[in-house]
Amino acid sequence: MKHLVSILDLNNKDVNKIFSIAKHFEEVLERRVKKVPALIGKTLALLFIEPSTRTKTSFELAARRLSCDTISLSVSTSSLKKGETLEDTARTLSSMKVDCAVVRHPHEGAAKKLASLNLFPVINGGDGKGEHPTQALLDAYTALKKLKSLNGKKVSIIGDVLHSRVARSGIELWHRLGAKVTLVGPPTLLPRHLPEYVDVSYRLDEVMKNSDILYFLRIQRERLGGECLAGIEDYRDLYALTKDRLKNLRRDVVIMHPGPVNRGIELDPEVIYDERSIIEEQVFEGLSIRMAVLTLLLSEKGGFHEIPA
Amino acid sequence: MKHLVSILDLNNKDVNKIFSIAKHFEEVLERRVKKVPALIGKTLALLFIEPSTRTKTSFELAARRLSCDTISLSVSTSSLKKGETLEDTARTLSSMKVDCAVVRHPHEGAAKKLASLNLFPVINGGDGKGEHPTQALLDAYTALKKLKSLNGKKVSIIGDVLHSRVARSGIELWHRLGAKVTLVGPPTLLPRHLPEYVDVSYRLDEVMKNSDILYFLRIQRERLGGECLAGIEDYRDLYALTKDRLKNLRRDVVIMHPGPVNRGIELDPEVIYDERSIIEEQVFEGLSIRMAVLTLLLSEKGGFHEIPA
Amino acid sequence: MKHLVSILDLNNKDVNKIFSIAKHFEEVLERRVKKVPALIGKTLALLFIEPSTRTKTSFELAARRLSCDTISLSVSTSSLKKGETLEDTARTLSSMKVDCAVVRHPHEGAAKKLASLNLFPVINGGDGKGEHPTQALLDAYTALKKLKSLNGKKVSIIGDVLHSRVARSGIELWHRLGAKVTLVGPPTLLPRHLPEYVDVSYRLDEVMKNSDILYFLRIQRERLGGECLAGIEDYRDLYALTKDRLKNLRRDVVIMHPGPVNRGIELDPEVIYDERSIIEEQVFEGLSIRMAVLTLLLSEKGGFHEIPA
Known part of the structure; x- marks a missing residue:
């Protein structure tokens, strides 16, 4: 049985297959009737033990558009x-x-534990500070569509990398697709042990000019003002893409964020809808990537089959 | 792009079109298979930031019966x-x-603000004390079905008109369909500035005999016993359709209420199922009207198309 | 109009019919496309005034697999x-x-009251300490599949029988299918007035060897440590199927539980997945039985019709 718990569950061939199926579903999503019968009679359970509108809605819509039933079990x-x-x-x-x-x-390892029962394919929709593989896939795919290739591209991931499952899954995938990753943030919010291929910087201004992609992580407000950070203003000064920094930004840079954005913390409102931002495209590709992942995991032949029209 | 934020968004031709499509869907709702493929592959988002079972369920069922997917984002x-x-x-x-x-x-203007983004058609499902246009449409349509014409009919709207979005949308529509509107309630709960075509009365007993339609608004319990009103008993004495008042009521009057009824406050339990009450018909027409509105807003040609069988 | 409020609403012919349709749906549930168009265009309302994941999910999935729409009205x-x-x-x-x-x-009689309005068929999904007829049906059906016949079989129902709607519905049905029922629990948790055909025991160890089926009820934690029971340890000593008791158990006994299990209270974790346990089969048959009940109640001919393929 196949699961998608970690980005490491996928080899390069799997990643390419997902991207290729996602491309097909993008086209479905632009049709008048945005629905295919691919997974009719199947049921996807949404086990959200931690609140999340965005990821849950994305999976729910992805399933519906494949004619897959969903059943939601929330905490409450x-x-x-x-x-x-x-x-x-x-x-x-x-x-x-x-x-x-x-x-x-909320706990790292929860998805893996569930997958180990081998009851049904399990998709990790985010486990504590563990992983969030579909986010990494949609991020890389959206950037790839924009830049044609990620080979040799410089990706800066900015913010609380230490506690970020998005960063954890992303670092591996960006690297595998040929990009050069730099982590940017205060020392207390960067991991101590890192793969050799990753660079580190404590200042956004230093890396800005050399980055092809600026990937801003969502800051957990509860971490600001605590031991790690002095406060929102200090964080903004060093790590936010403010209106001022936007002025000095390269014309051809790509701005990304997994959402939802803390307006005025990691990004100023103007940035979200700047022409260099592909944040809305990320949300759209979230659907096509998740439709692809669901189709592969739920297909009869273990993920190697023709995609239904 | 078309929205339905205010009853003023509709001209008379639009209203007639909605009524005519609703008539078609009424028939669908009586079929053995109460479902048409009209909106297959479409998705309706239910953004209920304020709790509401009745309106939400009505929209949800209307969508399902058009084969439209729904996605629900509640506050919690x-x-x-x-x-x-x-x-x-x-x-x-x-x-x-x-x-x-x-x-x-809960805030007036929220639906308008959302519509102004022109991201997708927005339907106002009630915004603070603003408007509730589908309620006005279903009310007028239900009364029209009962009375054949509203021309020259006398409609009394009774209760807390000042804070009522139902009344705000209704006054305009009743008037436009030829009815004569009288607002009935304590002076503190009636609006100060009113269109010239609206009459005002402080006593239900005065208007009862001359009304063709008695439309009772839902009282917010939290307003009773406050500054505006002395208490439930005082309100009942003057403005409730009690068992006693029911005895003296005209045979051919029409009793309406948007629901849910506060039993024993604005209406005595006996009134709800009295043969002059069309409260259950209002609920039924809520479905057919909302099916019509969804079909019009989501159709390819901006609301002017043939209805699918 | 037909309802399923109490197990007494069904005669033996009805029970057999439900079992026979359930058998058909079992086969549907093993198909690649686990869905039939039997109830397309119908809507099932889920009125869960008391929380329940298991029963609600079971009904929701049963409806979906019959192509029946569902609408959920929870308390909150x-x-x-x-x-x-x-x-x-x-x-x-x-x-x-x-x-x-x-x-x-939460209140006994609520489903009956609702059914008495005769607005639509009502299924009792559990009313206080009243009844839970679909649970009794799925229990009996699962045991019947395992043992071929229940005639003369000895069923021990263990735990807080007094407050159990599962037991209330079950006792009647087990008896009707020919089984001999013994209730096992502390005197304070057994009903005083019982049908003559029911036996009583205060000690699990006494009945264990002679039972063909051991049916463990779920203990409400809030009852332990109160007036009725000294505490979890005392309860375990007398009434739990512990790892130790498991060793001395007959090879051919059948272990049942309506779920969810309080691990370490009524059953030790080892018991749940013991080969004599049919707890997972109970969950599976919950679907097929509920699909059968829905099909019968929602069919055109009042429950006597051919089952759609």
Whole structure:
């Protein structure tokens, strides 16, 4: 059985296959009838133990447009309250012939644990500070569409890299697609142990001119003003893409953010809709990538089949 | 792009078109298979920032019966908690190729603001004390079906008119369809500035005999016993359709209420199922009117097309 | 109009019919496309006034796999907060042409009250300590599949029988299918007035060897440590299927539980996945039984018709 828990679950051939199917689904999403019968009679469970509108909505819409049913088990309505474990819930869903589950969980490793039961294909929709592989895939795919190739491109990932599952999945994938990754942030928010191929900088202004892609992470407000950071103003001074910094920015740079943006913290409002930003394209490709991943994981032949029209 | 934010967004031709399509869908709703493929592959977002079972369920069922997918973003599960604005959410939904949104919001003007982005057609599902246009349409349509014509008919709207979005949308539409509107309530709960064509009365007993339609508004319990009103008993004495008042009522009067009824406050329980009440018909027509509005807003030709069988 | 409020609503012919249709749907659930168009254009309302993931998900999936739309009205999003009664909600749903409702309610009698309005077929999804007829049906059906016949079989129901709607519905059905029922629990948690055909025991160890089926009820944690029971340890000593008791268990006994299991209270974790446990099969048959019940209640001919392929 195949799962998508970590970006490491995919070899380069898998990544290319996902991108190629996503390209097909992009076209479906522009049709008058934005729906194909690819996964009719299948059911995707949405196990969101941590709130998330964006990722959940994206998976839900991706499933619907493949004619796949969805069943949502949120924390507040779930039996987890009654002391039922995630494993019990998964076994119940499996007995109910659910075909796949997306799991968002506050604890790192939760998706892996679920996948290890091999009850059904599990997609990691974000596990604590672990991984978020579909986000990395959609990010890389959106950038690839914009820049044609990522080979030799310089990607700066800015913010609280230490606690970011988006960064964790992204670093590996950007690297694998030939990009050169630099992590930018205060020392306390950067990981200590890093692969050799990753650079580090403590100042956004230093890397800005040399970056082809500026990827801003979402700051958890609760971390600001604590031990790690002095406050929002200090963070903005050093790491935010402000209106002022925007003026000095290269014409051909690409601005990215996984959303939702903390306006006035990591990005000024003007930046979001600047012509160099591809943040809205990221949201769109979130759908096509997730449609591709669902199709591959739920296909009869273990992910190697023709895509239905 | 067309929106339905205010009843003023519709000219008389639009209103007639909606009524005519609603008539078609009424018939669909009586079929064995209560579903048509009209909006297959489309997605309606339900943005309910204020709780509402009735309106939300009505839109949700209307969409399903047109084979339209729905996606629900309620307050509790939404990223609005994380500081995301309604505009950000709307832009995200637009990038995800959502085709239309219904918005219920505690603040007047919220639906208009969203519509002004022109991301997708926006339907106002009630904005503070602003407007509630589909409620006005379904009310007028239900009354029209009962009375054949509204021309010259006397409509009394009773209750807290000042804070009522239902009344705000209704007054305009009743008037436009030829009815004579009288507002009835305590002086503190009636608007100060009114169109010339509207009459005012402080006593239900005065207008009861001359009214063809008695339209009771829902009282917000929190307003009773406050500055505006002495209490439930005083309100009942003057403005409720009690069991006693029911005895003296004209045989041919029409009783309406947008629901849910505060039993024993604006209406006694006996009134709801009295043969002169068309409250249940209002709920039914809510579906057919909303199916008509969705079909018009989501059609290819901007609302002027043949209705699919 | 037919309802399923109590197991007494069904005669033996009805029970056999449900089992026979369930058998058909079992096969559908093993197909590649786990969906039939049986109830297309119909809508099932899920009225869960008390939280329940398992039963709600089971009904929701059962409906989807029959191509039946569902509409969910939970407590938190419902107008019940605004003072609307369950009857008002039901009348609204009826006006909206909803075809059937499942009701889960903390008060005994709630489903019966709703059914008495005869607005649409009502399924009791659990009413206080009243009944839970679909649970009884799926339990009996799962045991029947395992043991071929229940005639003369000895069923021990263990735990808080007094407050259990599962037991209330089950006792009647097990008996009717020819099984001999023994209730096992502390005297304070067993009903005082019992049908003559029911035996009582205060010790699990006494009945274990003679039971063909051990049916463990879920303990409400809040009852432990109160007046009725000394505490979890005392309960475990007398009534739990522990790892130790498992060793001495007959090879051919059948272990059942309605779920979710309180691990370490009524069952030790090892028991759940023991080869004698059919707990996962119960969950699976929950779907096929509910698909059968929905098909029968929503069919044109009042439940006597051919099943669609």
